[in-house]
Each structure stands twice: as C-alpha cells, then as structure tokens.
Amino acid sequence: MNLFDRLFGNKASANSAKERLQLVLVHDRTDLTPAEFDSLRDDLIAVISRHVEVDEQAIQIGVEHDGRSQRLVADIPLKSTRRKKTRKTR
Amino acid sequence: MTAKVITITSGKGGVGKTTAVANLAVALALEGSKVVCIDGDIGLRNLDVILGLENRIVYDIVDVIEGRCRLKQAMIRDKKLPELYLIPAAQTRDKNAISASEMIRLVKDLRSECDFVLIDSPAGIERGFRNAIAGADRVLVVTNPEISAVRDADRVIGILESEEKGPAALILNRLNPALVKSKDMLSPEDVLDLLAIELIGIVPEDENVIIASNRGAPVAYEPKSRAGQAFRNIAKRLRGETVPFLDLDAQSGLWNRLQRLTGRK
Numbered sequence: 001m002n003l004f005d006r007l008f009g010n011k012a013s014a015n016s017a018k019e020r021l022q023l024v025l026v027h028d029r030t031d032l033t034p035a036e037f038d039s040l041r042d043d044l045i046a047v048i049s050r051h052v053e054v055d056e057q058a059i060q061i062g063v064e065h066d067g068r069s070q071r072l073v074a075d076i077p078l079k080s081t082r083r084k085k086t087r088k089t090r
Numbered sequence: 091m092t093a094k095v096i097t098i099t100s101g102k103g104g105v106g107k108t109t110a111v112a113n114l115a116v117a118l119a120l121e122g123s124k125v126v127c128i129d130g131d132i133g134l135r136n137l138d139v140i141l142g143l144e145n146r147i148v149y150d151i152v153d154v155i156e157g158r159c160r161l162k163q164a165m166i167r168d169k170k171l172p173e174l175y176l177i178p179a180a181q182t183r184d185k186n187a188i189s190a191s192e193m194i195r196l197v198k199d200l201r202s203e204c205d206f207v208l209i210d211s212p213a214g215i216e217r218g219f220r221n222a223i224a225g226a227d228r229v230l231v232v233t234n235p236e237i238s239a240v241r242d243a244d245r246v247i248g249i250l251e252s253e254e255k256g257p258a259a260l261i262l263n264r265l266n267p268a269l270v271k272s273k274d275m276l277s278p279e280d281v282l283d284l285l286a287i288e289l290i291g292i293v294p295e296d297e298n299v300i301i302a303s304n305r306g307a308p309v310a311y312e313p314k315s316r317a318g319q320a321f322r323n324i325a326k327r328l329r330g331e332t333v334p335f336l337d338l339d340a341q342s343g344l345w346n347r348l349q350r351l352t353g354r355k
Contacts, residue, residue, distance in 0.1 A: 012273030017237045018280045025244050025284060067286045068251065 026063045029070060044074060053079040091124065095197050095207045096328065097226035098261075101242030103213030105234045106263040109299060110321070111210040112140040113310040117325030119174040120310065123205040126165060128196075129179035130222040131212040132187055138178045142169065142306020152180035152187045154196065161199055170307075175204070185217050190224035197225030206328070215249055223250065229258045230290060235265055235276040244285055259290035261324065266295045267338040291324035292335060293317050 027033060032040070041061045048054055060075040098114070100107050108131075115127045128151060129137035138144045149164040154177070168174035180187060200207050211222035223229055229250055233243035243260070250258045262278055269275035278292055296317035302309040309318040310325075316336065323333045 014270070014273045014276050014280065017276055018284065021237055021240055021284050024241055028241065028245060029248060065286070068247070 026065075026070070029068075030063065045076070048076060055079050091202060091205055093126075093201045093204045093207045094328075095201070095209070095225055095227045096230060097130075097209040097211055097223050097228075098230045098232060099211035099219060099222060099246055100213060100232040100239070101215065101246040102233070102239045105232050105239050106293070106299075107213070107232050108136050108140050108210055109303065109308070110230070110232050110261055110263065110293075111137060111208050112308045113318070113321035114325050114328065115141070115174055115176075115206075115208050116171065116308045116310040117322045118206050118208075118328065119168070119171040120322070121325060121329060122173070123329065124173040124203075125206045125208060126175045126177060126200055126204045127208040127210065128177045130193075130209050130218060132179045132218060133181065133184045134212065135179040135181045137210050138166075138176060139306060140303050140308065141176055143176050143178075144306075147178050150178045150180040151196070152183050155188055155192045161196070161203075170311075185212065185221070188221055190221050193221045194225040215246060219246075223253065223255055226255065229255050230261055231258045231287070232261045232263050233281065233285075234263055235270070235278075235281055237276075240276065240281055240284060247285060247287055257288060259288045260285060261291050261293065262289065263293045264295045265292055265338065270338075289335075290327055291320055292338065293320040293324075294336070294338060 027037070030037075044061065045054065045056065045059060055077040058077045062073055063070050064073045065071075096114075098107050098111050108129075111127055115125045118125045127137060127141075129135055130151075131137075132152065135150075138147060143166050146166045149159040151164065153159045154161055154164045164177050165175040166178065168176070197207055197209075209222050209226065212218035231243050231246055231250075233239045247258050250256075260282070262281055265278065266275055270277045278289065282289055294316045296309065296315055298312055298315040299309050299317050302312065302315075302318075308321075309315045310321045312318040320336055323336065326333045
C-alpha cells in the first residue's frame with residue numbers, strides 16, 4: 001500500500017480481498033446466488049407475516065459461520081400488539 | 091511397513107502442487123523415510139522433470155494398471171536418494187485411462203513397500219482429482235494468498251468434507267512477507283480465518299524454487315533456502331514431529347541484522 005493510497009484513505013488491498021472472499025465463500029458454500037438469497041429472505045418474511053406482524057425495516061437475515069459450518073441467522077423484530085399499545089397510553 | 095498415503099491437491103492450477111510433492115518427497119527421504127510419489131496428472135506429466143528423472147522413464151502408471159509391467163518396474167529410483175521412487179504419469183493418455191478403484195488397488199499394493207505414498211493430484215475437481223483422493227489417508231490442500239486460489243481451495247475442502255476424507259490440512263505457498271506487511275497480500279491469519287482448516291506449513295516465495303526446478307533438484311536440498319526449510323519442516327510434521335512455524339519477518343539483509351543486533355527489532 002503506497003503513501004498516495006494512505007493519504008486518500010484507500011482501503012488496503014488485502015482487506016478488500018478478504019471482504020470479497022467472505023461474501024463469495026458464503027454463496028459458494030451454500031450454493032445460493034445473491035438473488036436466490038433475497039428470494040429466500042422474502043419468502044421467510046411472507047410466511048412469518050401471515051402469523052404475526054413484523055417490523056420489516058428492522059429485519060436482519062444473514063449467514064454466520066463457526067469454523068466451516070454455517071447457519072442462517074434471522075433477527076425479526078415483532079411489532080407490538082394493539083392491546084399492549086393501548087395499555088401503555090392509558 | 092504400512093505406508094501413509096497423502097494426496098496433495100489444490101483446485102486451482104499453478105499454485106505449486108507438483109513443487110510441493112517433489113519437495114516433500116525429497117525432504118521425507120532425507121529424513122530417512124522410504125517414499126513413493128505418484129504423478130496423478132495423466133496427460134500432463136510434470137513431476138518427473140521437477141525431480142530431474144525425465145530421462146529414466148520406461149513404464150508409467152497406466153502401464154502398471156493395464157498390466158504391461160509389474161509395479162516395481164514402473165518405480166523409478168531417484169538419482170541421489172535410494173529410498174525415493176517415482177511412478178510417472180502417462181503422457182499420451184487422458185485421465186479416463188484410470189478409475190478410482192484401480193487407483194485404490196495400486197495404492198494398496200504400495201502400502202507394504204514404503205513409509206509414505208505421495209500422490210500429485212491434477213488441478214480441478216474432475217475425474218483426475220477424484221482418482222487422486224480415492225486412496226488417500228490424508229489430503230493436503232495447497233493454496234496461494236490470492237483471491238482465486240483461496241476460493242478454489244475452499245471448494246476442494248468442501249468436496250473433501252462431503253466425501254468424508256477427514257480434515258484436510260493447508261499448505262500456504264508463495265507467501266510474500268513484505269507484501270503481507272504492507273497489507274497488500276492476505277496474511278496467513280486471513281487465509282486460515284476464511285478456510286477454517288488446520289495449517290501444516292507456510293512456504294515463503296523464494297526464487298530458489300525456480301532455480302531448483304530448472305536444475306531438476308528440488309529446493310528441499312538447499313540448506314539455506316527458506317522455501318526449502320519450510321518444506322523440510324512440513325515433512326517433519328508429516329512424520330509426527332512438532333516443529334515451530336518459520337519466523338517470516340526474519341530478513342537476511344544487513345540493515346535488518348543490524349537492527350536486530352541493536353535491539354530495534
């Protein structure tokens with residue numbers, strides 16, 4: 001990494017390589033393309049929304065790994081029910 | 091004798107598989123092990139030239155499998171090390187000349203003949219690779235600290251897992267410590283973090299490797315070469331010894347030595 005890059009805040013190339021690899025490997029290992037992953041996410045939200053009201057803006061779905069095993073981790077905040085709300089305002 | 095059968099593979103081509111096989115074979119033989127190495131890259135024979143044995147070939151692996159010669163006739167003895175043998179690949183045939191079960195049978199016959207069988211796998215994840223891992227007790231994956239090599243290594247490690255070939259170990263080849271220091275090359279920590287497998291050796295980039303292959307005498311013979319030292323260390327680890335990893339920051343330049351002497355480094 002040369003002085004020019006450092007002065008202008010360019011990221012070290014090894015860091016870009018690592019970040020790009022992290023993303024690529026998730027898709028290689030799961031055999032899911034980014035588009036398929038988005039469709040999985042949409043389906044998941046649709047199913048859950050049939051039963052409870054969810055806060056779509058705050059949903060986080062991603063793949064985490066521990067060693068070479070991977071898991072799909074979904075953090076789906078539920079919207080508080082009307083009854084709760086009314087109790088609070090009282 | 092019951093040999094340990096070790097296959098060296100990589101996914102991507104050109105990362106140094108054949109160089110690794112030749113050097114580990116030489117280093118193991120220098121330690122006193124009896125070693126047979128097999129060139130599994132049918133049609134693209136190369137291990138013979140790296141070992142400097144290209145003029146001694148009479149029979150090859152396909153001749154053994156098709157019954158044109160006995161196993162011992164295809165085992166070429168090394169020029170310097172009497173306990174090192176090569177079974178060369180056929181050059182004018184393709185990878186379909188051998189099946190996985192024939193490879194397993196060949197390896198089984200070799201087990202009683204030596205301490206180590208090293209198999210040089212072809213690049214890719216096709217039939218030649220499948221044949222090369224079929225009879226292996228252990229698989230070593232060679233990669234470079236470079237984005238496409240790491241990605242392909244990950245694919246291969248995934249296949250080895252699903253084939254239940256046991257945990258693979260990694261040889262990180264052609265590491266350039268100066269580039270790692272300036273953050274322009276993936277570090278060993280980065281690569282291990284991404285691939286999440288056991289490390290068996292880091293081999294620094296070393297121009298002696300090219301000089302050695304020009305001469306047909308692997309760099310493991312060179313007492314002063316850092317790559318040679320790294321391969322000798324891996325060989326010791328394969329024999330079950332515990333050897334610390336090389337200090338990659340150690341430079342041989344005068345300035346660095348002065349700095350170390352004066353305690354600045």
